[in-house]
Amino acid sequence: xxxxxxxxxxxxxxxxxxxxxxxxxxxxxxxxxxxxxxxxxxxxxxxxxxxxxxxxxxxxxxxxxxxxxxxxxxxxxxxxxxxxxxxxxxxxxxxxxxxxxxxxxxxxxxxxxxxxxxxxxxxxxxxxxxxxxxxxxxxxxxxxxxxxxxxxxxxxxxxxxxxxxxxxxxxxxxxxxxxxxxxxxxxxxxxxxxxxxxxxxxxxxxxxxxxxxxxxxxxxxxxxxxxxxxxxxxxxxxxxxxxxxxxxxxxxxxxxxxxxxxxxxxxxxxxxxxxxxxxxxxxxxxxxxxx
Amino acid sequence: xxxxxxxxxxxxxxxxxxxxxxxxxxxxxxxxxxxxxxxxxxxxxxxxxxxxxxxxxxxxxxxxxxxxxxxxxxxxxxxxxxxxxxxxxxxxxxxxxxxxxxxxxxxxxxxxxxxxxxxxxxxxxxxxxxxxxxxxxxxxxxxxxxxxxxxxxxxxxxxxxxxxxxxxxxxxxxxxxxxxxxxxxxxxxxxxxxxxxxxxxxxxxxxxxxxxxxxxxxxxxxxxxxxxxxxxxxxxxxxxxxxxxxxxxxxxxxxxxxxxxxxxxxxxxxxxxxxxxxxxxxxxxxxxxxxxxxxxxxxxxxxxxxxxxxxxxxxxxxxxxxxxxxxxxxxxxxxxxxxxxxxxxxxxxxxxxxxxxxxxxxxxxxxxxxxxxxxxxxxxxxxxxxxxxxxxxxxxxxxxxxxxxxxxxxxxxxxxxxxxxxxxxxxxxxxxxxxxxxx
Numbered sequence: 001x002x003x004x005x006x007x008x009x010x011x012x013x014x015x016x017x018x019x020x021x022x023x024x025x026x027x028x029x030x031x032x033x034x035x036x037x038x039x040x041x042x043x044x045x046x047x048x049x050x051x052x053x054x055x056x057x058x059x060x061x062x063x064x065x066x067x068x069x070x071x072x073x074x075x076x077x078x079x080x081x082x083x084x085x086x087x088x089x090x091x092x093x094x095x096x097x098x099x100x101x102x103x104x105x106x107x108x109x110x111x112x113x114x115x116x117x118x119x120x121x122x123x124x125x126x127x128x129x130x131x132x133x134x135x136x137x138x139x140x141x142x143x144x145x146x147x148x149x150x151x152x153x154x155x156x157x158x159x160x161x162x163x164x165x166x167x168x169x170x171x172x173x174x175x176x177x178x179x180x181x182x183x184x185x186x187x188x189x190x191x192x193x194x195x196x197x198x199x200x201x202x203x204x205x206x207x208x209x210x211x212x213x214x215x216x217x218x219x220x221x222x223x224x225x226x227x228x229x230x231x232x233x234x235x236x237x238x239x240x241x242x243x244x245x246x247x248x249x250x251x252x253x254x255x256x257x258x259x260x261x262x263x264x265x266x267x268x269x270x271x272x273x274x275x276x277x278x279x280x281x282x283x284x285x286x287x288x289x290x291x
Numbered sequence: 292x293x294x295x296x297x298x299x300x301x302x303x304x305x306x307x308x309x310x311x312x313x314x315x316x317x318x319x320x321x322x323x324x325x326x327x328x329x330x331x332x333x334x335x336x337x338x339x340x341x342x343x344x345x346x347x348x349x350x351x352x353x354x355x356x357x358x359x360x361x362x363x364x365x366x367x368x369x370x371x372x373x374x375x376x377x378x379x380x381x382x383x384x385x386x387x388x389x390x391x392x393x394x395x396x397x398x399x400x401x402x403x404x405x406x407x408x409x410x411x412x413x414x415x416x417x418x419x420x421x422x423x424x425x426x427x428x429x430x431x432x433x434x435x436x437x438x439x440x441x442x443x444x445x446x447x448x449x450x451x452x453x454x455x456x457x458x459x460x461x462x463x464x465x466x467x468x469x470x471x472x473x474x475x476x477x478x479x480x481x482x483x484x485x486x487x488x489x490x491x492x493x494x495x496x497x498x499x500x501x502x503x504x505x506x507x508x509x510x511x512x513x514x515x516x517x518x519x520x521x522x523x524x525x526x527x528x529x530x531x532x533x534x535x536x537x538x539x540x541x542x543x544x545x546x547x548x549x550x551x552x553x554x555x556x557x558x559x560x561x562x563x564x565x566x567x568x569x570x571x572x573x574x575x576x577x578x579x580x581x582x583x584x585x586x587x588x589x590x591x592x593x594x595x596x597x598x599x600x601x602x603x604x605x606x607x608x609x610x611x612x613x614x615x616x617x618x619x620x621x622x623x624x625x626x627x628x629x630x631x632x633x634x635x636x637x638x639x640x641x642x643x644x645x646x647x648x649x650x651x652x653x654x655x656x657x658x659x660x661x662x663x664x665x666x667x668x669x670x671x672x673x674x675x676x677x678x679x680x681x682x683x684x685x686x687x688x689x690x691x692x693x694x695x696x697x698x699x700x701x702x703x704x705x706x707x708x709x710x711x712x713x714x715x716x717x718x719x720x721x722x723x724x725x726x727x728x729x730x
Contacts, residue, residue, distance in 0.1 A: 043367035044685030046389060048727060059725055064717070065693075131530035132469070132543065149531030152703040238479045239533050240700030240714075255360055257689030258367065 030271075036264035043258035056265035065241045065249055070273070073245040076160055077224040083164040084220060085213055088171030093205075095172070096179045106176075113169035121233035124162045125151065155235050155242040162230050167223075171216045178212035179205070221281055225274055246270045317607040318347040322362055323377040324594060325352050328427055328634045331624065332615055338623055339614045346607045355482075366391050366599050374604045375611060376597050378423060380414040380666065383595065384683040387417035393598040393605055394420040398613040406618065406638045408658075411593050414666040414677070423595035424616040427557070428636030430660035431490060431589045432653075433577040434544065434562055435551040436570060439463045439470065443550075453494070453519065453580045453588075456551065460527035463550030472527030474549035475520070478536035479699040481691025486590055486680040487553070488698060489691075492516040493670040494581045494588035499682050499719075502675050504728040506719035508694075508712045517708050521701055533703035545569060553579060553588070556660055559653030560631065576656040578663065584671050590680035591664035593637065636661055690722045 040052040060066060095106055112120065129150040131137050137147030150158045182205065190200055226247045231237055237244035237252065244252075250270060254263035323329045329352065336348050351373065353361060358377065365372050366386065378386070386392050398404065404412075404421065411428045415421060433456070435447055443462035448455070460472030476487040489499070497512035507513060524532050527550075529543055537554060541561060544552045545568040552558070565571040579589035596616060598608045614620060621641060624633045630650040633641065635657060641647055642658045651657075669679040676682045681691065694715045701711035723729045 042685070042726075043364060044385070045726065046367070059721075063721075064714075125534075132548065133546075137530075147530060149533075149703075152531050152533045152705075155703075155705075235534065236479050236696075238696040238699050239703040239705045240696050240711075242700065242705060252689065252692065256692050257686070258363060259689070 033264045033267050036260050037268050039261045041260040052261055056261045059262055060265045068241040069244045069246050069249040079160045080164045080224055084167045084171040087168050088175045091172040092175040092179050095176050110169040110173055112166055117229035118233055120166055121230040125234045151235050159243050163227055174212050174216050178209050182208050316345055317604050318349055319374045319607055320349045321375040322351045322373040324355050324358050374602050374608050378597055380593050381681050383415050383423045384417050384677050385685055387422040391600050392422045393600055397609050402613045402617045406640050410661050410664050415595055423597035424612050425593040425595045425637040426616050427634035428593035429556045430591050430664055431555050432579050432656050432660045433553050435575050436573050437575045438573045439550045447577050450578050451580045453582055456580050457523050464527040469548050471529040471549055473551045474529055474540045474543050477532040477699055477702045478534050479695035481688055483536040485691045485695040490590040490680040491588040493586045496584045496671040498670045498672050498674050504723055506716050508716040533699045556657040576653050586671055587663050589660045589664055591666055686722050686726045693718050
């Protein structure tokens with residue numbers, strides 16, 4: 001008994017440095033951000049410094065861009081989630097079948113995930129969506145249609161398309177792995193009981209995939225809330241604020257306005273918002289993980 | 292024991308080396324932009340280091356936006372990473388006012404400060420003192436296709452009006468063959484569409500702020516500017532123009548998809564270069580358009596070298612700047628790479644040089660365009676700021692980007708011209724109030 005207590009104490013003592021460092025690692029930037037968010041601090045204006053009260057927060061939250069950025073962040077995240085989960089299931093089902101050249105097909109399907117976001121955005125912007133020399137425009141003109149200026153006419157939809165294209169392979173990969181762990185005998189038994197493809201899918205495959213879908217949603221949400229490179233490269237947040245999300249808005253404040261105080265306030269707001277979303281998500285889908 | 296002897300040997304050798312050179316060696320860290328002319332400068336530095344063996348050069352070459360962010364944060368936080376900065380006409384007056392730059396009084400006689408073009412010199416001075424030395428300067432003008440002009444039955448005057456540009460653009464447009472009458476910047480950004488639109492608005496008599504710093508987007512002059520621009524682009528511009536900046540338009544023009552292009556004078560050498568341009572032998576040049584109000588829609592910019600205040604190496608930095616931006620450098624480039632490749636737009640003597648003017652078909656128009664711009668009186672009405680295509684206040688980078696977004700949305704048809712102007716008015720009022728200009 002005494003030995004166990006001692007061991008525990010020792011273990012705790014040995015853990016302490018790691019915990020302290022982690023704590024400092026987390027808390028120092030957060031405290032600094034909080035501190036700056038209450039300061040008048042613009043890099044380019046050395047005269048106007050000092051305590052700002054709530055004015056940075058008021059400035060950020062009353063910005064007409066803020067509401068649209070918030071809405072855009074939600075639309076972007078939810079749409080990409082919907083596309084990647086549904087598309088991932090369909091692709092997973094397809095790739096689960098035996099086909100000739102299976103390995104190569106799977107690598108091809110998964111590869112977009114390994115392309116850097118900046119590069120992917122450039123490829124979509126210049127090679128595919130450009131209304132003058134892009135491939136979509138070429139297809140449209142050869143079919144006798146007017147080419148569509150994607151990033152101008154449907155800016156947010158275009159961003160959703162690009163981001164979904166990048167994340168679809170991730171969802172596919174996870175869901176395919178889950179599908180492969182589905183017991184063949186269970187499927188066979190259901191088939192012998194007369195279950196068709198639809199009921200097989202609804203009553204056996206989908207419940208089996210529930211946990212994998214939860215993982216996909218949770219991980220993707222974390223990354224999708226802060227999509228940035230794709231927006232910077234393709235639309236720069238525009239036209240207007242059509243594709244500005246919270247991350248891009250803060251970038252604008254910090255690196256174009258050099259407004260450290262305002263950007264810090266924005267950062268704090270973003271952290272709070274992300275936490276709210278996370279709480280909802282965990283409540284909504286996290287239960288699946290316990291089952 | 293033998294080890295010790297070795298050590299002693301090494302130590303005495305080190306002492307010898309340290310005591311050896313009579314002159315202290317200085318290393319200059321130079322931050323610059325990755326434009327062709329600056330890259331060429333790096334290749335030529337041997338000429339400088341030969342004459343100044345005590346000075347070593349270390350280059351930090353970055354893309355324009357990254358450079359601006361690094362240099363701005365460095366100087367604002369007094370980081371002291373760089374000894375020579377490459378900055379533009381936008382930064383110089385603001386930073387000089389903040390006391391962040393060293394006045395360039397000691398560049399020597401060979402530098403010939405009076406040879407600088409007055410417009411450029413004015414843009415880089417504060418209170419009559421030069422705070423940055425221009426490496427190359429530019430304005431904007433009309434580049435047009437002579438063959439398409441002829442086909443449309445028109446002749447481009449040397450000093451076109453906006454009405455003429457519209458008429459010509461509509462006649463040249465041949466969408467079935469992929470030819471757009473006019474290509475103009477539409478991509479949002481203070482250095483992209485707002486550079487063009489602010490310069491254009493000057494010729495329509497508009498201004499950003501009145502003398503009390505009150506934003507002027509609710510005035511009819513801005514409405515006329517933006518409406519004209521949007522209508523013109525709808526009738527004769529390329530598809531997806533709201534994502535076209537300088538580079539996109541350059542590509543379109545080089546591929547023969549534009550009848551006219553109003554943009555930076557440096558583009559002249561790119562569109563007439565037979566290696567890059569399919570229309571190199573068909574390009575003509577004219578001054579930026581006006582509306583008869585006395586101002587033309589052309590801008591003024593100069594990439595320049597400056598020394599941050601508090602630098603320990605001012606003397607060496609001055610020597611370098613005098614070398615890189617002095618008249619001797621132009622001769623050096625000309626002797627190595629030919630006259631067409633010298634950095635343009637800074638010195639009057641260059642435009643008096645027959646060798647240069649015959650090698651560069653766009654030289655005459657470049658000079659005329661630069662001379663037509665006045666950063667201290669950019670538009671018809673009086674303004675409290677300097678800058679032709681920008682407002683030289685710290686808040687302009689962010690504000691210019693925001694307004695640029697609204698205008699790019701109007702071009703894309705996402706908002707109406709009136710809404711875009713109202714949003715611009717509101718956003719600038721907000722920013723100017725927060726920054727303390729409007730009480």
